[in-house]
Structures are given as structure tokens and as C-alpha cells.
Amino acid sequence: ESGTVSLIGATTENPYFSINSPLLSRARVFRFEALSAEQIEELLRRALADKERGLGGLPVEMAPEALAHLADMAGGDGRTALNALEVAVMLASPDEDGVRRVTLALVEEAMQQRAIIYDRDGxxxxxxxxxxxxxxxxxxxxxxxxxxxxxxxxxxxxxxxxxxxxxxxxxxxxxxxxxxxxxxxxxxxxxxxxxxxxxxxxxxxxxxxxxxAPKSNASYVAISRALADVEERGPAPVPLHLRDASYRGARAMGHGKGYRYPHDYPGGWVDQEYVPEGTLRRRYYEPTDRGREARIRERLEALEKAKREARRGT
Known part of the structure; x- marks a missing residue:
């Protein structure tokens, strides 16, 4: 902040993930984009002409279609293109006049397959x-x-x-x-x-x-609502009629008392409360009208109607 230290860095990782927040807040982030095919072609031409750092010291003749193919197959990666160019030039044997003529076939052999830019952790x-x-x-x-x-x-x-x-x-x-x-x-x-x-x-x-497939996120939304409700309101005691009554002494404590077994009733359903007493009844699951959920929706609407009628005593 006082200008004592100047930090300049380059990384292949996402700085928003890999650099801590206090440091990142004091830095400016510049993103480098993949090179276009035209930019890679220009890079390759410079490499062919550069006598000190490139291939300019060799008599090389590059077919235009070979150059275009290299640029296209590099996938925006200049280093990949330069490496493939070097391999292609080395594969080209000098002709009688000493010139290495790089053809499309040589470039295809040098590239073998298109470069795919993909970082499994980035x-x-x-x-x-x-x-x-x-x-x-x-x-x-x-x-x-x-x-x-x-x-x-x-x-x-x-x-x-x-x-x-x-x-x-x-x-x-x-x-x-x-x-x-x-x-x-x-x-x-x-x-x-x-x-x-x-x-x-x-x-x-x-x-x-x-x-x-038909789409619905109703299950995802439903469990999210239920979890939010539990987190907000905390756990309520399980009603006695819903508690486990299978072990010795459970029934003496009132476990299972008043529970109505749905299969003993017409249609395999009976009006019964399944949420803790005093808990505000909330609708978590709201099925859509798409796919099989349309039938589920009809079923739940029919059960809701039966519940209202049962509670009216009709």
C-alpha cells in the first residue's frame, strides 16, 4: 500500500481461488485470452524469420495451408504451435537445393491431434x-x-x-x-x-x-426448504403415535399409541398428523405439471381434498 513492494506475477491458476483475499484486494488482475488463429500465424511467421531465437537460420519454405493448419490445430496455444512448427521443420528433409519444404502432411504428422486446452484442476x-x-x-x-x-x-x-x-x-x-x-x-x-x-x-x-427428460427441481427445492425450516426452528419432539414401539417398555411410555395403520383403511390412506404438535404445517414439496410429477400432483390434490372432508366430518 505504501509502494515499498511491487508484485508482478503470472499464473496458470485462477487467482481468485489460489491467492488469499487480502493480497488479491491490493492487486490488479489481468486475464490473458487464448490467441486467435491469425495471431498464431503471425507468431509462426516471426519464428520462421528469427535467426537468433527461431528457425530463420534454416532455409525453410512453409506451404500456406500447412501454416494455417498449424494455427488452427494449436487451440489458441502459441507454445503448442511453436513446438509443432519445430518438429515439422525437423521432419522435412532438405531438397537438392537445401531448402526444407514443410507440407500439410508433415504438419499433420507433427501435430498428430488437435491441442485441447483443459486443466483438470483449473x-x-x-x-x-x-x-x-x-x-x-x-x-x-x-x-x-x-x-x-x-x-x-x-x-x-x-x-x-x-x-x-x-x-x-x-x-x-x-x-x-x-x-x-x-x-x-x-x-x-x-x-x-x-x-x-x-x-x-x-x-x-x-x-x-x-x-x-422432462425437467423438475421440485425435490431439490423441497429438501432445501425443509432444511432451512429445521435450522431456523430447531428439532421438535417426535409425536408419541409416530415413535418406535417395537422394543420392550416402549408402549408403556405411550409410544405408538393412537397410530393408525394406513393399510387397514380404504385406499391405503387415513387422515393422520405426521408433523410434531404445534409445528406450523408447511408445504415443502410442490410438484410441477411436467412428466410423472403431473400424476403426483393430482394424487396429492386428491389426498388434500380427502383430508379436508375427513376433518369436516363428511
Whole structure:
């Protein structure tokens, strides 16, 4: 703050995660973006012309399509492009006139595959999985498959992907299609059983299922409401008629007294209170009108009507 120390740093990690807050608040953060294909082409031309630090000391002739391919396949990473350029030049044998002619075929051999910028512990890891989840939530199977392919190609842990599928099925689909959780769990088990690369197939199957399933976050919202209620109000005693009466002496303490067994009543239901006495009755679960939850909603509305009629004595 007094200007005694000037700190200049560069990192591949997200500074908002890896630098403590007091230091970060006193610093200015500049983000470096990936290079465009045009910028990489310019970088490669400079490397070919630089006699001191580049390849300018060698007679090299670079085919325009080879240069463009290098720039495109580098994935925005200048270092990757420069390394591939050096390999391609070394692979090119001098012709009779001593010139090394770098063709598209040589560049393809040098690159082997497109560079995929992906840090399993950094921003790319979290950004790509976020895009994957949001694509499934948004019911776009093709986009979800694209992000899945990005993670697989970059060597992401398939079990990490599988765990996200299981969470997604419960959080964003829930009872609108309960089979989503079954499919996601089966995919996770299949990945454990067969491993990669075959594991990509059940991952893709589950991804498509979840992306195309009807959506509901009602279960997620419901448990969040219930937890907030418990945290705010604290635990209330369990009503006597709901307490465990299976052990010796329990009934003498009134456990289970007055409990009505639903299967003994028509329709397998009887009006009975299941929340602690004096507790304000709250609606935690509000099913949507999508998928199977539409039927659940009808069922709950019918039970609510039966409850009102029972309490009116009709």
C-alpha cells in the first residue's frame, strides 16, 4: 500500500481461488485470452524469420495451408504451435537445393491431434463441466454431447462425469422422470465396470436421456426448504403415535399409541398428523405439471381434498 513492494506475477491458476483475499484486494488482475488463429500465424511467421531465437537460420519454405493448419490445430496455444512448427521443420528433409519444404502432411504428422486446452484442476475443468450441466438442464442433447466429448478427449476422470450425471438426475429432473436417476446410476456403475474408452458409451446414453427428460427441481427445492425450516426452528419432539414401539417398555411410555395403520383403511390412506404438535404445517414439496410429477400432483390434490372432508366430518 505504501509502494515499498511491487508484485508482478503470472499464473496458470485462477487467482481468485489460489491467492488469499487480502493480497488479491491490493492487486490488479489481468486475464490473458487464448490467441486467435491469425495471431498464431503471425507468431509462426516471426519464428520462421528469427535467426537468433527461431528457425530463420534454416532455409525453410512453409506451404500456406500447412501454416494455417498449424494455427488452427494449436487451440489458441502459441507454445503448442511453436513446438509443432519445430518438429515439422525437423521432419522435412532438405531438397537438392537445401531448402526444407514443410507440407500439410508433415504438419499433420507433427501435430498428430488437435491441442485441447483443459486443466483438470483449473478454470477449464470447472467451466466445461458447468457448460455440460447447463446444456443438459436446458434440454440440448447435442450441446451436452459436445461438452462431454471435450472432457473425454482431454482425459477427464470419467467417474467425475458420472457423479455429475447422478446429481443432475436428482436435482434437475427428479420425479418428473424417476428413471433418470436409475439411468445415471447405471451409467456410473457401467463406467466403473468397463472403464474407458468403452465407458464413453454409457456416459453418452445417460447424457442424452437426462438432456431429453422432462425437467423438475421440485425435490431439490423441497429438501432445501425443509432444511432451512429445521435450522431456523430447531428439532421438535417426535409425536408419541409416530415413535418406535417395537422394543420392550416402549408402549408403556405411550409410544405408538393412537397410530393408525394406513393399510387397514380404504385406499391405503387415513387422515393422520405426521408433523410434531404445534409445528406450523408447511408445504415443502410442490410438484410441477411436467412428466410423472403431473400424476403426483393430482394424487396429492386428491389426498388434500380427502383430508379436508375427513376433518369436516363428511
Amino acid at each position: 478454470d477449464s475443468h470447472y467451466d466445461v463441466i458447468s457448460a455440460y450441466i447447463k446444456s443438459m438442464r436446458g434440454s440440448d442433447p447435442d450441446a451436452a454431447l459436445y461438452w462431454l466429448a471435450r472432457m473425454i478427449a482431454a482425459g477427464e476422470d470419467p467417474l467425475f462425469i458420472a457423479r455429475r450425471l447422478v446429481i443432475q438426475a436428482a436435482e434437475d429432473i427428479g420425479n418428473a422422470d424417476p428413471m433418470a436417476l436409475v439411468v445415471a446410476t447405471a451409467a456410473a456403475q457401467a463406467v466403473q465396470l468397463v472403464g474407458m474408452p468403452e465407458g464413453r458409451i454409457p456416459l453418452a446414453e445417460a447424457t442424452i436421456y437426462l438432456a431429453t
